Amino acid sequence: MINNEICTSKYNWITFIPKNFIEQFSKLPNVYFLLIGFLQMIPSISTSKGVPVILGPLAFILIVTALKDLFEDLKRHRQDSEENNKLVLRVNGEGELEKVRWRELRVGDIVKIIRDEYFPADLLILKTSELKNVCYIETKNLDGETNLKNKKVHPDM
Numbered sequence: 001m002i003n004n005e006i007c008t009s010k011y012n013w014i015t016f017i018p019k020n021f022i023e024q025f026s027k028l029p030n031v032y033f034l035l036i037g038f039l040q041m042i043p044s045i046s047t048s049k050g051v052p053v054i055l056g057p058l059a060f061i062l063i064v065t066a067l068k069d070l071f072e073d074l075k076r077h078r079q080d081s082e083e084n085n086k087l088v089l090r091v092n093g094e095g096e097l098e099k100v101r102w103r104e105l106r107v108g109d110i111v112k113i114i115r116d117e118y119f120p121a122d123l124l125i126l127k128t129s130e131l132k133n134v135c136y137i138e139t140k141n142l143d144g145e146t147n148l149k150n151k152k153v154h155p156d157m
Contacts, residue, residue, distance in 0.1 A: 004120075005084050005103040009076040016073070020066050033058045088112075088119060125153050 011019055024030055036054050043050035084103040091110040092098050102120050105111070110126070113119045128135045133153035140146045 002107065003103070004105050005080075007080055009073050009080060011069075011073050016070065020069055023069075024062055024065060030058065030062070086118060088117075089114075125151055128153060 025034070033054055037052040037058060040046045040048050040052040040054060041050055084101065086102050087099045088102060088105065089097045089112040090100045090105065091112070097112060105120060111119065111123065113123075125135060127133070134150050136148040136150050138146065138148055
């Protein structure tokens, strides 16, 4: 069955270390300093007598960056959970309204939206309370624009 949950986070608990490691070493400076650290382990060409002194600062930078990425991703997980758990009124099989979470919506569900209420973006308007079958929608979460867009009910409805 198709899942309606949104997920904007990059990592989960299993993939955090490998994905973050790959992401950090896709940056050229980190690769450069790792290479210098390996070269410092060769006593004949090293000025540090074979001790890779550059690996300490590199490890510090990698750890701080990983912690920053972890906290940002945890924030994304919280925001995703908050968004997925918002409530909407859905018409059930008996024609009654029931409150369900956004993540429980499926294709073909009919929902009732009340004025000034947030709702999932991928809806088809069947009816409005306005005489001209027009509703006004703010899409700033999608495109950053704060002006209202008018949407009309399809003429066949």
